[in-house]
Amino acid sequence: MTQLQAAKAGIITDAMKQVAHNESVTPEQVRAGIARGHLVIPLNPAHKNVKPVGVGALFTTKVNANLGRSTTRSGKGDELIKLAVALKAGADFVMDLSVGSDLFSIRQGMLDASPAPLGTVPIYETVSRLEGDIPVMNPDLLMQVIQEQAEQGVDFMTLHAGLLRGHIASAMRRKMGIVSRGGAIMAEWMQKNKAENPLYTNWESVLDILVQHDVTVSLGDGLRPGCLADASDEAQFSELDVLGELVKRCRERGVQVMVEGPGHVPFNQIQMNVERQQQVCDGAPFYVLGPVVTDIAPGYDHITSCIGATAAATYGASLLCYVTPAEHLGLPDEEEVHQGVIAYRIAAHAGDIARGLPGAREIDDRMAEARVAFDWEKQFECAIDPERARARWLKTRSCEAGAPVDDHCSMCGKEFCAVRTSNRIRENK
Amino acid sequence: MTQLQAAKAGIITDAMKQVAHNESVTPEQVRAGIARGHLVIPLNPAHKNVKPVGVGALFTTKVNANLGRSTTRSGKGDELIKLAVALKAGADFVMDLSVGSDLFSIRQGMLDASPAPLGTVPIYETVSRLEGDIPVMNPDLLMQVIQEQAEQGVDFMTLHAGLLRGHIASAMRRKMGIVSRGGAIMAEWMQKNKAENPLYTNWESVLDILVQHDVTVSLGDGLRPGCLADASDEAQFSELDVLGELVKRCRERGVQVMVEGPGHVPFNQIQMNVERQQQVCDGAPFYVLGPVVTDIAPGYDHITSCIGATAAATYGASLLCYVTPAEHLGLPDEEEVHQGVIAYRIAAHAGDIARGLPGAREIDDRMAEARVAFDWEKQFECAIDPERARARWLKTRSCEAGAPVDDHCSMCGKEFCAVRTSNRIRENK
Numbered sequence: 049m050t051q052l053q054a055a056k057a058g059i060i061t062d063a064m065k066q067v068a069h070n071e072s073v074t075p076e077q078v079r080a081g082i083a084r085g086h087l088v089i090p091l092n093p094a095h096k097n098v099k100p101v102g103v104g105a106l107f108t109t110k111v112n113a114n115l116g117r118s119t120t121r122s123g124k125g126d127e128l129i130k131l132a133v134a135l136k137a138g139a140d141f142v143m144d145l146s147v148g149s150d151l152f153s154i155r156q157g158m159l160d161a162s163p164a165p166l167g168t169v170p171i172y173e174t175v176s177r178l179e180g181d182i183p184v185m186n187p188d189l190l191m192q193v194i195q196e197q198a199e200q201g202v203d204f205m206t207l208h209a210g211l212l213r214g215h216i217a218s219a220m221r222r223k224m225g226i227v228s229r230g231g232a233i234m235a236e237w238m239q240k241n242k243a244e245n246p247l248y249t250n251w252e253s254v255l256d257i258l259v260q261h262d263v264t265v266s267l268g269d270g271l272r273p274g275c276l277a278d279a280s281d282e283a284q285f286s287e288l289d290v291l292g293e294l295v296k297r298c299r300e301r302g303v304q305v306m307v308e309g310p311g312h313v314p315f316n317q318i319q320m321n322v323e324r325q326q327q328v329c330d331g332a333p334f335y336v337l338g339p340v341v342t343d344i345a346p347g348y349d350h351i352t353s354c355i356g357a358t359a360a361a362t363y364g365a366s367l368l369c370y371v372t373p374a375e376h377l378g379l380p381d382e383e384e385v386h387q388g389v390i391a392y393r394i395a396a397h398a399g400d401i402a403r404g405l406p407g408a409r410e411i412d413d414r415m416a417e418a419r420v421a422f423d424w425e426k427q428f429e430c431a432i433d434p435e436r437a438r439a440r441w442l443k444t445r446s447c448e449a450g451a452p453v454d455d456h457c458s459m460c461g462k463e464f465c466a467v468r469t470s471n472r473i474r475e476n477k
Numbered sequence: 478m479t480q481l482q483a484a485k486a487g488i489i490t491d492a493m494k495q496v497a498h499n500e501s502v503t504p505e506q507v508r509a510g511i512a513r514g515h516l517v518i519p520l521n522p523a524h525k526n527v528k529p530v531g532v533g534a535l536f537t538t539k540v541n542a543n544l545g546r547s548t549t550r551s552g553k554g555d556e557l558i559k560l561a562v563a564l565k566a567g568a569d570f571v572m573d574l575s576v577g578s579d580l581f582s583i584r585q586g587m588l589d590a591s592p593a594p595l596g597t598v599p600i601y602e603t604v605s606r607l608e609g610d611i612p613v614m615n616p617d618l619l620m621q622v623i624q625e626q627a628e629q630g631v632d633f634m635t636l637h638a639g640l641l642r643g644h645i646a647s648a649m650r651r652k653m654g655i656v657s658r659g660g661a662i663m664a665e666w667m668q669k670n671k672a673e674n675p676l677y678t679n680w681e682s683v684l685d686i687l688v689q690h691d692v693t694v695s696l697g698d699g700l701r702p703g704c705l706a707d708a709s710d711e712a713q714f715s716e717l718d719v720l721g722e723l724v725k726r727c728r729e730r731g732v733q734v735m736v737e738g739p740g741h742v743p744f745n746q747i748q749m750n751v752e753r754q755q756q757v758c759d760g761a762p763f764y765v766l767g768p769v770v771t772d773i774a775p776g777y778d779h780i781t782s783c784i785g786a787t788a789a790a791t792y793g794a795s796l797l798c799y800v801t802p803a804e805h806l807g808l809p810d811e812e813e814v815h816q817g818v819i820a821y822r823i824a825a826h827a828g829d830i831a832r833g834l835p836g837a838r839e840i841d842d843r844m845a846e847a848r849v850a851f852d853w854e855k856q857f858e859c860a861i862d863p864e865r866a867r868a869r870w871l872k873t874r875s876c877e878a879g880a881p882v883d884d885h886c887s888m889c890g891k892e893f894c895a896v897r898t899s900n901r902i903r904e905n906k
Contacts, residue, residue: 121890219899225903235899277842315788315791341823341830342841344840345819346860350780352827354784358744362745376848378886401743402743403745409706409743432771433776437806441807444550457807461548464609469661469662476668
């Protein structure tokens with residue numbers, strides 16, 4: 049029985065109880081939200097030691113870190129190190145987006161090492177087995193890969209089932225065409241084989257597999273815009289309409305589902321994008337990639353995109369897929385994975401505060417109190433990255449060796465520390 | 478004659494012409510905007526080699542970089558290096574916030590080296606001359622420092638004239654009290670001397686000095702919130718009302734004026750804050766510090782704050798004061814100055830696109846076209862930080878030495894490059 053089937057049957061599972069406890073809500077709230085399809089708990093029973101994590105508006109906004117090798121770079125060892133970095137930095141979910149060789153082993157390594165739910169994009173392994181030759185793909189192979197990955201313990205899968213053959217023409221009129229790896233693969237296959245999207249045509253068979261293993265569907269947005277000029281266009285929203293239809297079919301079959309979203313979107317269009325997804329997909333949790341709010345900052349796309357992610361979370365997105373500083377330039381290294389996760393934890397938390405999630409601001413208030421009290425250790429405890437905050441503070445402190453510097457920092461120096469002056473005013477001395 | 482006096486008299490100055498040219502608007506639009514007080518060109522004729530830069534909704538959003546020594550750290554040489562870093566990264570304005578000794582010389586060095594307009598906070602030098610002993614300050618000394626700095630060529634000055642004695646009680650009821658250096662100084666002086674804010678009581682005399690040198694007033698927000706809990710409170714908005722009154726008095730006297738704003742503000746309160754400032758201050762250009770959208774990320778406050786700055790720019794702020802990764806921990810080093818300016822150029826540009834500034838998205842479109850064409854050199858030309866983008870790309874490329882890697886990047890590898898696949902679909906081959 050999937051979490052969704054249980055919820056519909058009025059059953060509160062252990063996973064629901066655990067999530068309720070973590071999120072300070074009642075188990076019945078979790079059950080009811082899952083039953084309506086507004087919440088999901090991606091959790092494949094075959095993934096040993098996985099911890100249940102909830103996604104949806106009732107919960108704190110979650111962060112996903114994409115990992116995985118490319119055909120030419122990295123491998124199992126490197127990716128396991130990056131996984132550890134991502135988890136330590138606070139990623140709630142991880143995806144293994146590896147392509148090339150050794151995929152089963154890399155994935156197994158990640159499943160074994162990750163208490164965070166793990167997602168994949170099965171079309172990557174499918175095409176990897178064909179050494180990148182997309183047109184020769186037999187849809188049966190794709191179904192077989194989905195089956196194998198579900199049995200192996202993958203908690204959620206991105207499936208680009210909403211990109212239909214009829215959408216390709218409008219996508220090709222865009223400035224950037226298709227920038228989703230999975231979307232481009234599906235589109236080329238359809239074009240060369242003059243056939244409809246096999247995930248769409250075989251959707252019920254796909255759900256037959258997923259319902260067996262309670263794999264959560266993450267409906268891929270193969271036509272997400274790859275630049276600001278392509279945002280909110282016909283191609284994007286045509287696909288979204290199909291995703292709305294597929295959400296219903298997932299729910300009917302008892303398969304948990306969330307929906308992926310853009311991409312590259314001007315800041316002023318983000319609210320509309322989130323609201324439109326929520327309306328078209330009947331409140332299914334929205335899983336967004338950024339969005340980046342300008343195309344011109346390669347090397348800084350963790351920043352361009354966490355700006356958009358904050359807005360998306362504020363307006364209703366529930367899961368934020370990080371973007372690292374390496375985006376548009378290369379595969380991220382460990383430090384870039386760390387920077388990506390931290391930027392997205394900032395976005396998720398700022399969004400939670402902005403949308404008024406109960407209790408979200410408590411830690412900010414504790415930080416403020418620690419600042420007034422010059423309690424640096426408490427400040428580091430409240431910090432999103434305690435190690436780096438402490439290290440940066442110590443770097444300055446060491447330059448003032450011998451002096452008592454606990455009641456100010458080097459930014460202004462002791463005499464000009466506004467907090468010290470303000471404390472004097474308060475005490476009127 | 479100040480720019481404002483000229484504009485009111487119907488005169489289009491050389492500075493207005495230059496700004497109009499840079500911003501692709503007409504000189505008459507610039508003149509009319511200055512006459513109404515909706516635009517300013519901070520430009521002191523005594524600042525040799527300064528280039529006119531416009532601030533206001535008609536123009537691109539501008540970025541200010543704060544520099545300057547603390548009492549215990551840094552000095553003229555270090556700060557001149559940071560100035561060069563800030564200018565190279567693209568700062569439009571700089572402020573010298575130095576406290577301690579050697580202030581005239583540091584400021585002169587910056588004026589000589591900076592074609593960007595330079596701002597100061599005269600109360601810092603005043604209290605520095607008193608070795609930090611705030612209560613003994615004679616208001617005449619403050620007036621003398623304003624006079625000297627105006628003569629020296631300072632283009633704009635932050636004056637905390639709107640924080641009145643009657644506001645202190647409400648500020649002291651806050652979680653963090655007063656976190657503005659200048660605000661805390663004025664408040665302590667008023668408390669100890671049982672007197673009203675001398676800048677407020679001597680405002681006409683202050684304007685007598687500034688009008689002589691066309692120094693632009695930047696009305697300081699001494700009661701800006703220092704944590705999310707204190708945002709949008711009585712203290713903040715009581716001071717804002719006084720700033721609105723002072724804006725009118727500046728304009729009547731022909732003194733250009735802009736208004737400073739918060740600080741620490743939850744994401745969902747930023748739009749209201751900007752709109753309230755624009756209403757209360759009759760469209761005077763809004764100069765914001767961030768705002769940071771969560772208190773818990775020391776070490777990453779360039780990110781927490783450029784999220785808020787993007788929203789502020791979108792909703793109407795015209796000048797963004799950068800925050801560096803060192804904020805709340807220490808004085809920024811060169812790399813932190815660089816990171817701060819870049820983050821804020823991202824915010825300014827994303828805001829310009831979001832508010833529909835004509836032409837703002839053109840460079841993003843060129844970037845998108847360069848990406849489709851795998852024209853890496855053109856991508857670097859469009860990049861906000863060309864050197865770092867190129868270096869990051871080369872880092873990956875060097876790992877693939879010998880292979881032709883110009884038509885993909887290491888993120889996905891050649892076979893899985895969505896742009897390559899999409900280009901094949903478009904060409905149908």
